[in-house]
Amino acid sequence: MSESKKQSPVGIDLGTTFSVIAYVNENGRPESVPNAEGDLLTPSTVLFDEEEVIVGKEAAKAIASELDQVAECPKRQIGQRVYDKKIAGRRYPPEALQGWILRKLKQDAMRVVGDFDQAVITVPAYFDEVRRKATQDSGMIAGIEVQDIINEPTSAAIAYGFQNGWLDPKGVAVEKTRFLVYDLGGGTFDVSIMEADHCDFKTIATDGDYQLGGRDWDQRLIDHVANAFKDEHGFDPRENSDALGKLIRDCKEAKETLSARGRASVTCAFGSSTMRVDVTRDEFLRMTQDLLDRTDFTVRQTMKQANMKWTDIDRVLLVGGSTRMPAVQDLLQSLSGSSPDNSLSPDEAVAHGAAIRSAMLTEDYRETLPLNSIRNVNSHTLGVVANEVETGLPQVVQLIPRNTPIPVTSRRIFKTHKADQESILVQIVEGESTNPADCSQIGRCTIWDLPENLPVGTPIEVKFGYEENGRLRIKVKIGGEDRRSFRYELKRANGLTLEQLESWRQYISGAGS
Secondary structure, eight states: OOOOOOOOOEEEEOOSSEEEEEEEOTTSOEEEOOOTTSOSOEEOEEEEETTEEEESHHHHHGGGTOGGGEEEOGGGGTTSSSOSSOBTTBOOOHHHHHHHHHHHHHHHHHHHHOOOOEEEEEEOTTOOHHHHHHHHHHHHHTTOEEEEEEEHHHHHHHHHHHHHTSBOTTSOBSSOEEEEEEEEOSSOEEEEEEEEETTEEEEEEEEEETTOSHHHHHHHHHHHHHHHHHHHHSOOGGGSHHHHHHHHHHHHHHHHHHHHSSEEEEEEEETTEEEEEEEEHHHHHHHHHHHHHHHHHHHHHHHHHTTOOGGGOOEEEEESGGGGSHHHHHHHHHHHSSOOBOOSOTTTHHHHHHHHHHHHHSGGGTTTSOOOEEEEEOSSOEEEEEEOTTTOOEEEEEEEOTTOEESEEEEEEEEOSSTTOOOEEEEEEESSOSSGGGSEEEEEEEEOOOOTTOOTTOEEEEEEEEOTTSOEEEEEEESSSSOEEEEEOOBOTTOOOHHHHHHHHHHHHTTTO
């Protein structure tokens, strides 16, 4: 019997506006895979054209003429129950929309790398546990076994290390290097401070905003042009889907023009009226200055959390297509005192690092890329809601503070508050406040089958196991020496059940493709 061909290590940057898939080639180097259209970047856009579902370039082109039938940037809503608009009269969960995107990437890549069913998928460092689980579910829907969920800044830093010689061919850091990764994509923003030292690769601090990205710069330009048109003609083009679709496309192109030239123009047409609006780079900077300031604030906060000065940072890395805006590079030059490193494509770096990570997890490649460890930190404080003894009011008891190196376990002891208690509700939240109302509930589990005749004050041990991929496991122990243990998977309010995931998987792989 002939030996079966080994699977190539595959990494996927599942982006907000564009996605990239890469693999480790026979020379041990990461390489992006062109899609069926011949492009390295696939728009993260899904078009529902009657019974046909189209992903990528043609779907993105349809924004200008069939906006009501297009789902764009589902990553921004991952973790919610449904995508925020009806498409062709139907509601879809974001996991399913991302499942179509991942399936497109997989099918296109198989033409180059052969059949595969495993891959590493990246997420913003600031994604919480719910969004990480939903991303993993998207992979399952697409028929991909997710080897690992890795943070985008970490992934990009690995790719930069291999590309620029910080890491030798064995994956060992040539010298200790500290760097700040500024990752501004189409829909999310992350800042991470990292360190590579010999075979160890660790994140020191991370912060970000999953509702800030290039789309917000686009929207400012859209609103500027639309308001000018409305002032001149009395009609708002944003109220018509066809006019809005064209405006979205043209304003995005104008934004890209302003990265290369000092002036751009947008022609807006609605009804029988047409208007040309000129915008200079300085005008665009003024109308988006507050967005840039938000990234400035996050960079400064992350440096403070890491207890570092700019003299402690060896390199500033640019990741994400939106870092091509001159204002971003000027900001980082001003903050750090040196030019940021853009030696690797900001569009491809994340996927390349994910492919390298996949090789590290694949037995046939493990000896070739033996990085000893990649240590991330959790981006949000994790805790449990409990009633305060004196006031009886609910408060958050923190178990794992933010920026704690992971994987990590943590436990706290609570006590029952009444005799013969029949159940226990464990509410898990993320956030930096002790007030539950100011935090996000990421899940809950209820334990019903408690031992009989439990006295008041029976100890309850809650143990969190936060895994390297940012997934959370819970273990609850009831009683003293003769304790009973319960292991729970979180019940997420917006998550899909296993039956729903399987149903979507079959639909997307069959009639829905």
